[in-house]
Amino acid sequence: MRKLINNPADVVSDALRGLAAAHPSLRVDLEARVVVRADAPRTGKVGLVSGGGSGHEPLHAGFVGFGMLDAACPGEVFTSPVPDQILAATAAVDGGQGVLHIVKNYTGDVLNFKMAAELAEDDDIEVASVVVDDDVAVQDSTFTAGRRGTGATLFVEKIAGALAEAGAGLTEVAAAAREVNERTRSFGVALSSCTVPAAGEPTFTLGEDEMELGIGIHGEPGRERAELATADEIVNAALAAIHTDMPLDGAEVLVLVNGMGGTPLIEQYIAYAAAANWFEGHGVTVARSLVGDYVTSLEMAGCMITVCRLTPELRRLWDAPVETPALRWGR
Amino acid sequence: MRKLINNPADVVSDALRGLAAAHPSLRVDLEARVVVRADAPRTGKVGLVSGGGSGHEPLHAGFVGFGMLDAACPGEVFTSPVPDQILAATAAVDGGQGVLHIVKNYTGDVLNFKMAAELAEDDDIEVASVVVDDDVAVQDSTFTAGRRGTGATLFVEKIAGALAEAGAGLTEVAAAAREVNERTRSFGVALSSCTVPAAGEPTFTLGEDEMELGIGIHGEPGRERAELATADEIVNAALAAIHTDMPLDGAEVLVLVNGMGGTPLIEQYIAYAAAANWFEGHGVTVARSLVGDYVTSLEMAGCMITVCRLTPELRRLWDAPVETPALRWGR
Numbered sequence: 001m002r003k004l005i006n007n008p009a010d011v012v013s014d015a016l017r018g019l020a021a022a023h024p025s026l027r028v029d030l031e032a033r034v035v036v037r038a039d040a041p042r043t044g045k046v047g048l049v050s051g052g053g054s055g056h057e058p059l060h061a062g063f064v065g066f067g068m069l070d071a072a073c074p075g076e077v078f079t080s081p082v083p084d085q086i087l088a089a090t091a092a093v094d095g096g097q098g099v100l101h102i103v104k105n106y107t108g109d110v111l112n113f114k115m116a117a118e119l120a121e122d123d124d125i126e127v128a129s130v131v132v133d134d135d136v137a138v139q140d141s142t143f144t145a146g147r148r149g150t151g152a153t154l155f156v157e158k159i160a161g162a163l164a165e166a167g168a169g170l171t172e173v174a175a176a177a178r179e180v181n182e183r184t185r186s187f188g189v190a191l192s193s194c195t196v197p198a199a200g201e202p203t204f205t206l207g208e209d210e211m212e213l214g215i216g217i218h219g220e221p222g223r224e225r226a227e228l229a230t231a232d233e234i235v236n237a238a239l240a241a242i243h244t245d246m247p248l249d250g251a252e253v254l255v256l257v258n259g260m261g262g263t264p265l266i267e268q269y270i271a272y273a274a275a276a277n278w279f280e281g282h283g284v285t286v287a288r289s290l291v292g293d294y295v296t297s298l299e300m301a302g303c304m305i306t307v308c309r310l311t312p313e314l315r316r317l318w319d320a321p322v323e324t325p326a327l328r329w330g331r
Numbered sequence: 332m333r334k335l336i337n338n339p340a341d342v343v344s345d346a347l348r349g350l351a352a353a354h355p356s357l358r359v360d361l362e363a364r365v366v367v368r369a370d371a372p373r374t375g376k377v378g379l380v381s382g383g384g385s386g387h388e389p390l391h392a393g394f395v396g397f398g399m400l401d402a403a404c405p406g407e408v409f410t411s412p413v414p415d416q417i418l419a420a421t422a423a424v425d426g427g428q429g430v431l432h433i434v435k436n437y438t439g440d441v442l443n444f445k446m447a448a449e450l451a452e453d454d455d456i457e458v459a460s461v462v463v464d465d466d467v468a469v470q471d472s473t474f475t476a477g478r479r480g481t482g483a484t485l486f487v488e489k490i491a492g493a494l495a496e497a498g499a500g501l502t503e504v505a506a507a508a509r510e511v512n513e514r515t516r517s518f519g520v521a522l523s524s525c526t527v528p529a530a531g532e533p534t535f536t537l538g539e540d541e542m543e544l545g546i547g548i549h550g551e552p553g554r555e556r557a558e559l560a561t562a563d564e565i566v567n568a569a570l571a572a573i574h575t576d577m578p579l580d581g582a583e584v585l586v587l588v589n590g591m592g593g594t595p596l597i598e599q600y601i602a603y604a605a606a607a608n609w610f611e612g613h614g615v616t617v618a619r620s621l622v623g624d625y626v627t628s629l630e631m632a633g634c635m636i637t638v639c640r641l642t643p644e645l646r647r648l649w650d651a652p653v654e655t656p657a658l659r660w661g662r
Binding site: 002003004005006007011012014015016017018019021022054055057058062077191192194206208209210211228230231232234257261262263264265266267268269270271272273274276286289291293296298299301302303328329 | 332333334335336337338342343345346347348349350352353385386388389393408522523537539540541542559561562563565588592593594595596597598599600601602603604605607617620622624627629630632633634659660
């Protein structure tokens with residue numbers, strides 16, 4: 001295992017120290033493992049908390065800031081944060097208007113966020129939760145009952161964050177978050193495995209001419225192990241899977257072509273070209289797009305495509321100013 | 332070779348189609364292979380052109396936009412752009428105040444930019460050039476007489492771009508670009524090789540417990556092949572090499588901890604934590620910093636550290652608004 005780390009046991013702590021040093025706009029509690037906007041709590045604003053296993057950076061801590069999350073709680077690599085940690089994040093951002101938990105649909109995350117929400121309610125903090133489950137690749141999987149939560153998380157965090165920043169109440173923010181999740185689908189492909197530092201070995205192995213279609217962001221198996229295809233074929237397969245699940249005809253969409261951590265940006269743009277071509281051929285209007293490493297799986301090679309069917313209101317919220325380490329525009 | 336591509340021969344063309352589709356703020360001439368700001372040429376503004384081999388994305392095309400480059404001309408992977416291509420970029424951004432060429436110090440790039448500058452002068456376009464050579468790892472190397480140009484390129488493009496945007500003349504913009512280069516040093520470490528698509532095989536191989544200290548951004552050999560060390564040790568070695576070449580005592584610095592394309596962001600933050608610790612221990616003030624994949628080497632694992640000794644004026648120019656696909660703030 002060749003990794004730029006000190007010790008497998010210290011990966012998350014060391015990275016959080018780096019995050020704190022690099023971003024004065026964040027307040028990082030190294031003990032509680034909570035990353036908060038420096039100006040939290042904001043009185044009168046709904047707080048947004050997300051979190052999950054580490055190894056998906058910049059998700060979630062890179063999305064803490066104006067117009068997006070108020071706090072993130074990173075667990076160990078590919079491991080859910082614990083309830084006390086989520087509770088600490090919730091309390092740190094409670095501005096009196098309640099807190100929204102944005103939870104990716106993995107069994108451990110759902111359970112721990114649920115416990116944290118109950119503890120927060122005991123402390124008189126109102127909590128609403130939205131569970132993100134956008135991945136069309138498989139129904140249940142290694143860590144999941146139902147669909148996995150992947151790229152839609154970024155869209156939910158951005159759009160709900162914009163609404164909360166504008167002063168909307170908890171019910172309205174939670175409803176928008178659910179609407180974004182319902183209108184979004186993802187499909188990922190792996191061209192290599194990743195290695196969890198504590199495991200020291202690749203999570204799975206691929207032959208020289210193989211790929212994994214429908215990969216999960218922890219290296220969970222997808223739909224099938226297939227012969228390596230071209231970027232055009234891979235992207236067409238991903239979009240066909242999404243289109244089958246949620247027809248895109250005539251839609252105006254927000255698209256994320258997402259690197260999984262180990263795929264160079266030049267290849268991500270090749271994938272984006274293929275996607276743009278598919279959309280054009282299917283009469284779909286791409287209103288907004290992102291290309292880059294946003295929801296990663298350590299150093300896995302491959303890409304994930306996430307598509308959201310926009311409404312004019314969702315587009316307006318997507319365009320609203322955001323200022324976080326990993327996403328920023330227009331302020 | 333498992334890559335997200337269609338055909339090794341089409342990598343640059345396909346990626347440029349993706350770039351064009353993803354960024355309406357750019358005008359991409361697929362024939363001439365020139366990427367230009369959509370509002371170019373800007374009358375009365377010095378034009379900034381950079382370019383070089385592809386495979387280093389987001390460098391350079393990702394830095395085309397307000398407050399940074401006016402044009403980029405991408406060559407084939409790890410191959411200099413040709414003079415006609417550089418000339419086309421130069422002509423496309425000439426607003427009557429001359430054009431600055433920002434050239435990384437590789438033999439082919441220096442030669443081709445020089446020929447393009449002569450051709451431009453024949454067309455009555457005034458051209459100044461700055462050669463970036465910040466890498467302290469080795470003196471001459473595979474593709475270079477003198478030092479290699481690496482991370483400083485980003486700083487030169489940003490700071491010269493801010494000055495040009497503010498209306499400075501060609502002489503002043505070129506002088507600032509040279510000043511940034513002279514005040515900046517870099518050192519890189521590889522934990523894996525990369526594979527040039529047309530070659531189909533890794534450029535070099537490392538043993539399971541080896542790393543390459545002083546790596547170049549094309550996989551050129553560095554100072555030594557050494558036993559894999561911890562992130563702290565690697566970063567300390569890189570900063571010691573920089574500090575030996577350009578003493579940092581008492582300096583106020585701008586720091587880039589740069590992923591080479593295949594290193595997850597969580598590891599880059601671990602490296603940043605080590606760097607912050609080194610700076611604190613050496614009485615160096617980190618005024619500004621960046622962590623991420625900015626000057627890459629396809630999917631190479633590893634990191635490069637780039638340090639610029641700021642002046643108040645350089646810091647002001649660094650902070651000036653910028654709006655490009657890969658770098659944006661404050662507009």
